[in-house]
Amino acid sequence: MEDICIYNxxxxxxxxxxxxxxxxxxxxxxxxTGSAQTLPVYMIYDRNVEAFASEAExxxxxxxxxxxxxxxxxxxxxxxxxxxxxxxxxxxxxxNGADRNAMxxxxxxxxxxxxxxxxxxxxxxxxxxxYIPTTLLSQVDAAIGGKTGVNYDSYKNMIGVIRQPEFTFxxxxxxxxxxxxxxxxxxxxxxxxxxxxxxxxxxxSVDFLSRFHEAADKPAFLKTxxxxxxxxxxxxxxxxxxxxxxxxxxxxxxxxxNLGHTFAHAIEKNAREAGDDITHGEAVSMGMVxxxxxxxxxxxxxxxxxxxxxxxxxxxxxxxxxxxxxxxLVDAMSKDKKAENGTIHFVLLSAPGSVAIYDMTASHAAExxxx
Numbered sequence: 001m002e003d004i005c006i007y008n009x010x011x012x013x014x015x016x017x018x019x020x021x022x023x024x025x026x027x028x029x030x031x032x033t034g035s036a037q038t039l040p041v042y043m044i045y046d047r048n049v050e051a052f053a054s055e056a057e058x059x060x061x062x063x064x065x066x067x068x069x070x071x072x073x074x075x076x077x078x079x080x081x082x083x084x085x086x087x088x089x090x091x092x093x094x095x096n097g098a099d100r101n102a103m104x105x106x107x108x109x110x111x112x113x114x115x116x117x118x119x120x121x122x123x124x125x126x127x128x129x130x131y132i133p134t135t136l137l138s139q140v141d142a143a144i145g146g147k148t149g150v151n152y153d154s155y156k157n158m159i160g161v162i163r164q165p166e167f168t169f170x171x172x173x174x175x176x177x178x179x180x181x182x183x184x185x186x187x188x189x190x191x192x193x194x195x196x197x198x199x200x201x202x203x204x205s206v207d208f209l210s211r212f213h214e215a216a217d218k219p220a221f222l223k224t225x226x227x228x229x230x231x232x233x234x235x236x237x238x239x240x241x242x243x244x245x246x247x248x249x250x251x252x253x254x255x256x257x258n259l260g261h262t263f264a265h266a267i268e269k270n271a272r273e274a275g276d277d278i279t280h281g282e283a284v285s286m287g288m289v290x291x292x293x294x295x296x297x298x299x300x301x302x303x304x305x306x307x308x309x310x311x312x313x314x315x316x317x318x319x320x321x322x323x324x325x326x327x328x329l330v331d332a333m334s335k336d337k338k339a340e341n342g343t344i345h346f347v348l349l350s351a352p353g354s355v356a357i358y359d360m361t362a363s364h365a366a367e368x369x370x371x
Contacts, residue, residue: 001018001230001234002018003015003016003017003018004016004234004237004238004241005241005245006145006146006164006241006244006245006248007245008245008248013164014146014164014165014166014167014168015028015031015166015167015168016144016167016168016170016237016241017031017167017168017169017170018169018170018171018230018234019169019170019171020171020172020173020226020230021171021173022052022055022056022059022132022171022173022174023055023059024169024171025056025059025060025132025169025171026059026060026063026066028130028167028169029060029063029065029066029130029167031166031167032103032128032130032166032167037101038065038066038067039065039066039067039101039103040067040069040098040099040101040102040103041060041066041067041068041069041102041103041105042069042070042071042072042093042096042098042102042103042104042105043056043057043068043070043071043072043104043105043106043107044071044072044074044089044104044105044106044107044112044115044116044119045071045072045073045074045106045107045108045112046073046074046075046076046107046108046109046111046112046134047073047074047075047076048076048108049107049108049134049174050073052107052132052134052174053071053073053107056105056107056132057071060105069096069097069098069102070096072089072092074088074089074108074112074115076108076109076111076112076115077111078111078151078268078272080111081111081114081115081150081151082150082151082152083150083152083159085115085150086115086118086119086122086150089115089116089119089123090119090122090123093119093123094123098123098124098127099124100124100127101127102127102128103127103128103129103130103166104116104117104119104120104123104127104128104129104130105129105130105131105132106129106130106131106132107131107132107134108133108134108135108138109133109134109135109137109138109142109182110133110135110137110138110141110142110143110280111142113131113133113138113142113143113148113165114142114147114148114149114150114157114160115148115150116129116131117129117131117146117148117163117165118148118149118150118160118161120163121148121161121163122161126163128166129165129166130165130166130167130168130169131143131165131167131168131169132168132169132171132174133168133169133170134174134175134178135175135178135182135185135186136175136178136182136183136185136186136187136189136190136233137182137185137186137188137189137280137281138186139170139175139186139233139237140186140189140190140193140233140236140237140240141186141189141192141193141236141240143165143168144168144237144240144241144244145162145164145240145241145244145257146162146163146164146165146244146248147160147162148160148161148162148163149161154269154272154273155265155269155332155335155336155337156265156268156269156337157337158337162248162249162250164248170230170233170234170237172226172229172230172233173226175222175229176219176222176223177219180218181279182279183212183218183222184209184281184282184316184317184318185279185280185281185282186281187205187209187281187316187317187318188260188281188282188284188285188288188318189236189281189284190205190209190232190233190236191205191206191209191285191288191313191316191318192257192259192260192284192288193235193236193239193240194235194236194239194352194353195259195288195349195352195353195355196239196243196256196257196259196353196355197239197242197353198352198353199235199353201232201235201236202352202353203352204232205232205316206312206315206316208225208228208229208232209315209316209317209318210315210316210317211225212225212316212317213315213316213317240257243256243257250338255338255345255347255357256347256355256357258338258345258347259287259288259291259347259349259355260284260285260286260287260288260289260290260291260347261284261287261347262287262333262336262338262344262346262347262362263283263286263287263290263291263322263329263333264280264283264284264286264287265283265332265333265336266329266330266332266333266336267283267286267287267322267324267329268280268283269332270324270328270329270332271283276323278323282318282319285313285318285319285320286319286320286321286322287322288309288313289306289309289310289313289320289321289322290322290326290369291346291347291348291349292305292306292309292349293306293369294346294348294365294368294369295348295349295350297368297369298348298358298368300348300349300350300356300358301348301349301350301351302350305350305351326365326366326369326370327366327370329362329366330362330363330366331362333362333365334361334362334363339362342361343359343360343361344359344360344361344362344365345357345358345359346358346359346360346365
């Protein structure tokens with residue numbers, strides 16, 4: 001399967017590399033060593049994927065041209081996604097002699113890659129880094145596109161930078177042990193990609209997820225459907241890489257990738273404060289349905305479109321109903337990091353593959369949804 005590149009002015013600045021096995025990551029390093037000089041590799045990983053980290057360590061330790069310099073485990077959770085955690089990573093790098101030639105390799109889900117990428121971006125004013133994402137959500141979204149950062153005061157990703165990894169290595173093997181709920185959380189971001197740019201992939205993704213949802217033995221289904229899943233991941237990453245290449249710093253088109261996310265981040269903040277258990281992907285799924293409803297209220301989508309989307313999502317095992325009244329989301333939406341002068345760039349949609357930016361205040365959106 002062909003690699004995907006993210007470009008800046010025609011120059012490839014980041015590469016998404018695909019492989020069937022974790023051992024294939026050594027091939028990804030071939031693109032970034034660039035000289036006969038030995039590349040020092042420092043691993044930052046989620047302790048929940050200790051086995052994958054150990055396997056990667058064994059592979060890299062025996063690879064010519066690479067010098068494995070140690071690994072640092074983190075507790076990956078939204079509560080720990082803080083500046084304190086990032087400073088802990090920087091302290092470990094300093095204590096272990098990481099210099100400006102270091103390569104930081106992050107292994108884990110989106111929380112781990114967000115934090116490690118941010119730590120690498122500010123350590124000694126920036127060192128190289130790369131990712132091995134181990135969740136579907138990170139393989140199709142969080143580890144793609146260069147956004148790094150941490151939460152602040154219950155607000156998602158309020159502190160961070162946009163800086164591209166040298167490469168992101170996508171391996172479906174690491175998804176075999178992923179809990180069903182976490183897989184579906186990533187599935188919401190997968191579907192989001194094809195609502196932004198379709199090309200027939202939206203229906204294919206919903207069909208795959210519906211069969212997964214109905215399967216009695218879901219791990220067995222994923223193993224037999226690994227090739228089909230990898231095609232979907234490749235297609236989703238192609239969508240995101242294309243958008244990011246055209247608008248790396250989110251001044252226009254990249255805003256489309258926030259489909260459902262303004263609502264989702266507000267849902268997540270309410271959930272944390274209420275002690276409710278809602279994953280990011282679940283919030284995004286609810287947020288996309290709310291965006292579809294708002295699209296109809298704004299006259300951009302035909303009547304019945306939100307209901308059709310809800311049916312597809314339910315068949316795919318994705319949640320559709322927000323547990324909080326829309327008015328309860330207004331304050332958090334108003335303080336969203338993407339709000340500008342009190343206005344939010346809502347991403348609305350009229351059909352799979354047809355989205356548009358619609359500017360309004362959070363209060364106006366809530367009023368329209370309450371009609």
